[in-house]
Amino acid sequence: MSDTGSGSGTRDIDLVRVRYVDHEGTERLVRLEEAVRVPIEDGRTVRSIPSYRDQGHMPGRYWAATLGDFVEYESYLESKWLMLLDFDSDVISFATQPLEFDAVDGLGAWQHTPDVFARRRDGSVLLLDVKNPELRDEPKVQRQEERTLRACGRLGWDYAMVSEPDGQRWVNIDLLSSARRPLHLGEELAPRLLKLAHRPVAIGELLSFMQFPDLARGVLFHLMWFQKIVTDLDRPLRDSTMVKTAEGPRV
Template sequence: MSGDAGESEPSLRDIDLVRVRYVDAEGARHLVGLEEAAGVPYEDGRMVRAIPSHRGQGHMPGQYWVAKWGDFVDYESVLESKWLMLLDFDPQVTAFVTQPMEFDAIDARGAWQHTPDVFARRRDGSVLLLDVKNPELRDDPKVRLQEERTQRTCERLGWDYAMVSEPSGQRWVNIDLLSSARRPLYLGADLVPRLLDLAREPVEIGELMRFMEYPDLARGVLYHLMWHQRIVTDLDRPLRETTLVKTAAEAQT
């Protein structure tokens, strides 16, 4: 056996050199150190790599339509699209982009590269970086090492980081339902002032619908207003006819 008995395996922090590769809005490629990387507006740039799409692959790529700015964002899997939806709904998130940069690094265990799944910019300027992983892979040693390395890099950048899997809970169920009404209103747009007026005081959804001449149409408009958080409720509870809703302005008073 080589080495002294008291020797331990090198820490990942003993060697930790990271550079960041990204593509700006004009399509120019850049490779920068972490100090410069922290201030780059990745949300204005392009994806650092194209998402592969071929017959027989284990996931389904596609495009998510973002209500925040009315355009499409590419995603690599249906699971990833769910997290794009959650970011789209989050009022603190102002922009997000997929495949935003590539970390090109070396540490005590060797060289590594990683392209995180999603970069999100919050209203206060802070950053959330996400990796979306199939829950069946979360305990894979390679995945855990990737998570550790990316977490450590984000700490140095001053960013928040999370590796996420399948969203769960009642809140996700409700947001998924409301997302069906996130697109701009055409039919039923004239119902918006009436719904906002009736919801100035807390009112049950079922009662609100009884005021409407066309309740099926009005329900879709209500969900649109709830997606855009002009009418709010407790989304951690099931949405039922007895659920109380109210306008956002009234909820803040």
């Protein structure tokens, strides 16, 4: 991501502190460099998500298979990115409204609470801000993006400001998400589906081997959500779509 700021004040961050709330509910304020050792994903939100009549966005709660618990989100757009993180096999934990940067630079004091904190399997961090695409070109949004990017750079964290996810991939993952909860009915079908998909096979053909194809479809989608059976998710999912048991199933 390229630098968008034009003033030296945003290029040299003089002081950045991080405010977070630990898992016991205690608010803490640490120097930026100390935050790298904090398990932010285990803490509580640093601010409550407002919900009121006629507000311009739709807050709610997303049930995350990765966590086995609900995560609050501030908008429907944000919920899409929670689902994408939930599907990402490299992500082991994530949290919303996770921390606040409290900083001073050459342009003055600033505070910012990013939308999502994600911890990857290798210990690395991804911080996301989810923005309405209509607001992306506003100077204050670009300044916020630059400041947050530079703070994350000092921490060794990845940072991105995102808007709408890729259309077709999102549609497919949204479809598979309907089967992300633990299997109960049809659980016994999973081993046979995995065996039958050992070599590439069309979804329709795979389901034709099953006594109850509608039930088996839900089990197949569950296996695909957990990436035990894989396909090209950048193309529409149809009965003609080729799928195959993964070489290294998600753990």
